[in-house]
Amino acid sequence: MNSTNRSTNWFNTLAVYWQPGTRSMLFLGFSAGLPLLLVFGTLSYWLREAAIDRSTIGFLSWVALAYGFKWAWAPLVDRLKIPWLTASLGRRRAWMLLAQISVIFGLCGLAFSDPLQGLHRFAWLALLVAFSSATQDIAIDAYRIERAAVRLQGVMAANYMIGYRIAMIVSGGGALAIAQWASPNETGYYLNAWMFAYLAMATLMLVGVITVLLIKEPDVHPNPDTLEQEDVVDRIIEQQDWLPGVVRSFSEWFYGAVISPFADFIRRYGWHAILILALIATYRISDVVLGVISNVFYVDLGFTKREVAIVANVLGVIMTLLGAVLGGMMVTRVGVMRILLLGGILAASTNLLFAWLAGIGHNLAMLTLVISADNLSAGLATSAFIAYLSSLTNVSYSATQYALFSSVMLLLPKFVGGFSGVMVDGLGYVNFFLITASMGIPVLILILMAMRYLPPSRTPNQEAATEGA
Template structure:
């Protein structure tokens, strides 16, 4: 009997074949996921800086980007359940993608309407919701991609197509939002409304596609039911997020944490906890039989399976994936405030983030996808890490050049090329670690954990820069040097992780 994953892959394959090809689909899905990302990260940090919010508080807002790290908490729900209405006609994967697009558009509209940032709590609420729905879209799209392309040769082109769409959208959102915000009469409200309209554009395209095999009925009935269910889900998610946020703020205030607190030591201690917990659990997991409840559980079974398959090597794999994109993430939140501090205008930054970043990113992604499909994994990963580090060092170089857009273009191109190359290689690598039985949950876990340590540290980035300044150093220079060195540190793990092989399954007939 075919597995659930095989059935899903066959259904997805039929839909994609009729719709014009896998690559075209994943350019579209990548664009849908990439468009909102800068709006709760880089663009938001620059918006807060323009409203004279302190650097430490801007650093705290980087923790909004932690939400994708914890997507493994709700990813199993996307593997198991369908969205009411949408799922009945378009199937499980597209149903979740359509719900997520509605959440993305509504969150950005609310960020537009509160763009004065008079209440940072309200700003944080809708930034968190935007991050949540963006992440949900990525979980559904990633699961579908892994079902469609289970081999290294297939993953390379598909991952590249997805990242082309993703990074094109990031460039479009980042540069477009800044250019619009710099226009008289538009400001940040106009910028967020424009990007919200772009983010919603993919929804009618998906809604017009033919039904998923095995599904059907009335398109209009499914659409109306799905929209009603989505409205209820969006309201419930907003209320739950507001309640959790209030509790966290109250807890932080009770612990004496404020904008003046040096949180770096606490963050570093938190970063060690996952590794200690995993190290303690691996010996027991390795001895679990196929009938063990932990291995059969819908909630934790996919994650237990990963540690069962790789054993103690899983710890080395997790450490490697935590460090590989470290430099990119650390640079993301503070690069634009630093560039603005150097004297560049919003329009100059927007121009650099438009065609310069787009061309460099597309070339980097294409080359990275080609290497990931054809080269040994360790060699491709090494080259990606080196170019990512060069991109971070470019910001240090830029800080010591005269204010000239040409210099800004060079630094931006180096950063985007390195990020695109490393990103494409990394996506393929993570995808091949996944057990095809649990594509959505395991990829969510790996890709989420990969950014846990970097995003925790990124939240204390503003405090780190100010601490470096107080110690007599150039804070931004030392910060970006450190981020580049951390990217290179991933090279130390390559000899070990190149030998990692999963354990053969013990619950299938020989």
């Protein structure tokens, strides 16, 4: 193949990012990313400026745990119909719209609340925003999986990440800037300034609302094997005449919505499910464990807040998005598993650069190189990983199964990351980073085992509709 043809093929791959199906993920990603900091970092800043004590702020941060437990109500998003909305929009768009309206309502409620006058009401409104935002995530993930085939999931994930990151910049620095602009003085607590900032954020949620109204509902149908399995159980339950009718009906629904998604995963993969879950639970361990202590590391090396803000927050975000785009293109061209392996290698090896930086000390050029490489590899790996998780789901249970996978993905890394400070105190930074790099070795072994032993996936999303994607 000559260079002209190769260039054309890569250009065609890049053009996929702006086709209607994939383009919509930019705006849905923005809608998903906007509420997160508004109930976490930005909200903490508001509360501290209002002179709320640190322990209370810490307890209030628990509202963000809703994102970690979204698997608990994901079955409802898969199976429960919303009156009028589901019939008008379809099950995915209906849940997205309901969640977005709830987020807007919660943000407006926060805007017109004063934590000094009613902290309990304030906390409940923050929980409403977090719960609604997590529900929106469930519905968007299911929509993304059902909207395009696996080969395009990397592109869909990359666009989603771009929108999500932009939204976090807006809801973090942007909201603080609006509150500062609306304040009559540089310092002091001004409730009206925060009201203006949160109303502005609520208005920006209309980006998601408009997108949901414009996009198409995915045209997918339940797997016949899945329906047959559910029918068998339904018939068994119906034969239990000693049970009241309402109990039999609820049992049938509960099996289909809650038990069947997990049973389906085990049934399709058998003992291989253990291998898959082990890979999901460890794939991001190198990145997450290092990330817990990274800002402390920068401070200990003597980097200023300005240096860290420019290099880590600005350049780092840019490199993450570039990596996401590159990862999405590579998944489209060469497949999920190869890029998953490449992402695993890069994620572990870039931790060695942190060990190198720890030995050098304060060096801005080296910091720039390390953060650029780390964020580029993280973006690439995340695109491939999201595409991989999407390939594992059955479209009959997209919301439930993906919510489970995404929760398993962070459970072990977050737990191990909690010991990162103890590890640094006992071993020093160089040895700590060498250990985090070595954590990637079992991951690479699991990927190679998955490539060799896992049977081809038989889920309908392998051939999901790609019209406009």
